[in-house]
Amino acid sequence: MLPREALPVTGGVIKINNGLTKQEKAFLLLSCSFVILLVVSNIIAGKIVMIGGMFAPAAVICYSLTFALTDTMTELRGKERTKFVVNVGFVVTILSALFIRLAILMPAAPFWAHQEAFKLILGG
Secondary structure: OOOHHHOOEEOOEEOOOOOOOHHHHHHHHHHHHHHHHHHHHHHHOOOEEEEOOEEEEOHHHHHHHHHHHHHHHHHHHOHHHHHHHHHHHHHHHHHHHHHHHHHHHOOOOOOOOOHHHHHHHHHO
16 A cells, blocks of 8 residues: 555545546446436336327336447447457346245345335246
8 A cells, every 4th residue: 555645635635546547437438327317217117107199118228328338338349359258248137026026035134024015026
């Protein structure tokens, strides 16, 4: 660890350079946003909503944003890195589904009266 005198200090706040360029930070933010939107879209897909007089799964908004994010990531860092992020999103989606299933199968606390609603909503 660096001695305190070696750290850049501005107005009493220590700034630590994480070594990422602006482009890398943007790609990281886009990647995380993509994975979050993908997982959330799978969780909320069970609800049907009305948009402009038409019916669609609630996930349609989240999922459609993933396309814009992948296009932006491809422009920013290339096709290979974007494919990697998409694959990570796929793995995280599977893991989230497995953990949701595990939570459904685990016995509820005796004072928690919402197991059936939890199972109905998240168990599809």
